[in-house]
Amino acid sequence: MKKIMNGPEKIVDQMLQGFAFARADKVGYDPLHRVLYQKTFDPKSVPIISGGGSGHEPGHLGYVGEGMLAAAxxxxxxxxxxxQQVLAAIRQMDQGKGVLLIIKNFVADLATFLSAEVQARAEGRDVAHVIVNDDVSVESDASFEKRRRGVAGAVLVHKIIGAAAKEGYSLEALQEIGEQVVKNLATLGVALTHADLPERREPQFLLEEGEVYFGVGIHGEQGYRKEKLVSSELLAVELVNKLKSLYRWDKNDQYAVLINGLGGTPLIEQYVFANDVRRLLAIENLHVSFVKVGTQLTSLNMKGISLTMLKICDEQWVKWLYAPVDVAHWA
Amino acid sequence: MKKIMNGPEKIVDQMLQGFAFARADKVGYDPLHRVLYQKTFDPKSVPIISGGGSGHEPGHLGYVGEGMLAAAxxxxxxxxxxxQQVLAAIRQMDQGKGVLLIIKNFVADLATFLSAEVQARAEGRDVAHVIVNDDVSVESDASFEKRRRGVAGAVLVHKIIGAAAKEGYSLEALQEIGEQVVKNLATLGVALTHADLPERREPQFLLEEGEVYFGVGIHGEQGYRKEKLVSSELLAVELVNKLKSLYRWDKNDQYAVLINGLGGTPLIEQYVFANDVRRLLAIENLHVSFVKVGTQLTSLNMKGISLTMLKICDEQWVKWLYAPVDVAHWA
Incomplete structure (x- = not known):
């Protein structure tokens, strides 16, 4: 597939420069460490830092700003x-209130973020973390390499903790909120195509014409079952039923819902799918108190969609989901 | 290309229902007329109404909300x-301050919106309109059918007029602001693929492997030149040079810039292109006071990008571009 770029080796740095240009009023850019950060960060708040590999846009750059991430x-x-990059971001944002890292549960991500945390603590900094592992397509007794991954639900974690941080909660309290949210968070995705990497690396799976793949990861990791695409409704039935068997919900339980395009999925299709999810959750008599539909955490231009459900255990979570933010790509 | 839908004949209504579900707190839905509207509209403001064919998401539904459109x-x-649909929207929102229609310059759109305006006036309503014709890929002496079309620049018109309407400007004043903005607005796009219609209608053009097409419209209308895709930089050079020859700008002229993904273009590529535009405009010594990068007005899942430039003639335009809004897909 043709790409608008100037060579794969430059794509990340040029993207970050382009982003720094577009948000020059609010976001600073450290090109050496590829850190984007809030220029005028409220020193009364605990800075929330996240990040990871590129190719998941608008994650992570699109969430840097007041009410979400202090830096990515x-x-x-x-x-x-x-x-070293993560440590640079911690040093940049730490103003004495401590720093909270949000890490998606991949082995390589954990290794670098936790190593940075150890080094920052050795410098006398107060650093804690929350690990997001919302992908429930992997069996719970899976191997270390295949354990529950961090996917689109991470965006809801950014949103909730970011809003709470803005209200002045302590590092300890924010970590506790994050852990509660993660415990009640689950995501399942379905791919219609593989991700198309800028370096023409081989995709981790291929699909035949008309085929979909349930349970794929955001780096193109393989899913749990392939089948023929029949309709949006049947995709929704599969994902909602799997989440139902996990949550074992009761009538009137309260949920927040995120329907996330994986990159190459037009909004028209995302909203058709949202409508199918709406009908299924109405049959279950669930109370849906927050809904977000959009392209929020992607696998480059993969065509597909994911459904995230967060069981609301604290009314404040809903308030924080609705709280206004000033970032490039939440809206 | 596989689509997440339940049949092409249902795709628009199900999308609208899905949207109404996602924004149930703020947006009302009239399914008979396919109108989405602000539930609690400030009666001191003039309602701004726009719309058109579907398939351009997040236009138009994504812009319904405080600070932008009253209804779409x-x-x-x-x-x-x-x-009749447009008239229903006018009746829904008119609260005695008049109604302003924003119409994209296509023959069929003009026919229906202006006919609704005539009928609404016959009912004693005060209705005016602004016609957006920012697409400069069509020669100025082109035929009626091929005259300057309304494309992504319409989103900036919504944003500026929507913010001004919120401040309480009169219908007459808003129309005047809109016309001034349109006069100083120009857009050029380039496609890497054609749009893929849900009904498998024949695309209006086909591209060969590695080919791009400059000047295509948002309904897949043909462009002005095909050539091989070399790099993002060369795409930016072509589009910036064409806009330069149109605007004949001077050093230190002030511009707002919108870089718009046409649907199937990942943000990573949009920001790479934004960086190339940044470098070219810096060489020209232009003052860029507002930049927006994102998937804002699309041609379904067409892969491609457009560059919109608005020459700033009034500092208030910049303020209105930055003004906060409460809509689903401007951020």
Whole structure:
């Protein structure tokens, strides 16, 4: 597939420069460490830092701003940043209130973020983390390499913790909120195509004409079942039923819902799918108190969609989901 | 290309229902007329109404909300709504301050919106309109059918007039602001693929492997030149040079810039292109006071990008571009 770029080796740095240009009024850019950060960060708040490999746009750059991330650190396409990069972001944002890292549950991401945390603590900094592992397509007894991954639900974690941080919660309290949210968060995705990497690396799976793949990861990891695409409704039935068997929900339970395009899915199709999810959740008599539909965490231009459900255990979570933000790509 | 839908004949209504579900807190839905409207509209403001064919998401539904559109009216994919639908939206929102229609310059859109305006006036309503014709890929002496079309620049018109309307400007003043903005607005696009229609209608053009097409319209109308895709930089050179020859700008002239993905273009590529535009405009010594990068007005899943430039003639335009809004897909 043709790409608008100037060579794969330049794509990440040029993207970050382009972003820094577009948000020059609010966002600073450290090109050496590929860190985008809030220029005028409220020193009364705990800074929330996230990041990971590039290729998931608008994650992570699109969430830097008031009410969400204080900074985001970017690696190469589908490759996490180094510990040195993460440490640079911690040093940039730490103003004495501590720093909270949000890490998606991939082995390589954990290694670099946790190593940066250790080094920052050795410098006397107060650093904690929340690990997002919302992908429930992987069996719970899966191997270390295949354990529950962090996918689109991470965006809801950014939103909730970011809003709470703005209200002045402590590092300890924010970590506790994050852990509660993650415990009640689950995501399942379905791919209609593979991700198309800028370097023409081989995709991790191929689909035949008319085929879909349930349970794929955001780096193109293989899913749990292939079948023929029949309709949006049947995709929704599969994903809602799987989440139902996980949550074992009761009538009137309260949920927030995120329907996320994986990159190459037009909004018209995302909203058709949202309508199918709406009908299924209405049959279940669930109370849906927040809905977000959009292209929020992607696998480059993969065509597909994911459904994230967050069981609301605290009314404040809903308030924080609705709280206004000033970022490039939440809206 | 596989689509997440339940049949092409249902795609628009199900999308609108899905949208109404996602924004149930703020947006009302009239399914008979396919109108989405602000539930609690400030009666001191003039309502701004736009719309057109579907398939351009997030236009137009994504712009309904405080600070932008009071209502949006939706036709079938790439087919404008009827005059009756537009009239229903006018009746829904008119609270005595008049109503302003924003119309994209296509023959069929003009016919229905202007017919609705005539009928609304016959009912004693004060209705005016602004016609957006920012697409400069068509020669100025082109035929009626081929005259300057309304494309992505319409989103900036919504944003500026919507913010001004919120400040309480009169219908007459808003129309005047809109006309001034349109006079100083120009857009050029380039396609890497054609749009893929849900009904498998024949695309209006086909591209060979590695080919791009400059000047295509948002309904897949043919462009002005095909050539091989070399790099993002060369695409930016072509589009910036064409806009330069049109504007004949001077050093230190002030511009707002919109870089718009046409549907199938990942943000990583949009920001790479934004960086190339940044470098070219810096060489020209232009003062860029507002930049927006994102998937804002599309041609379904067409892969491609457009560059919109607005010459700033009034500092208030910049303020209105930055003004906060509460809509689903401007951020």
């Amino acid at each position: 650190v970017h690696g190469d396409v589908f490759v996490p940043p180094s510990a | 009216v939706h036709g079938d994919v790439f087919v404008p709504p009827s005059a």
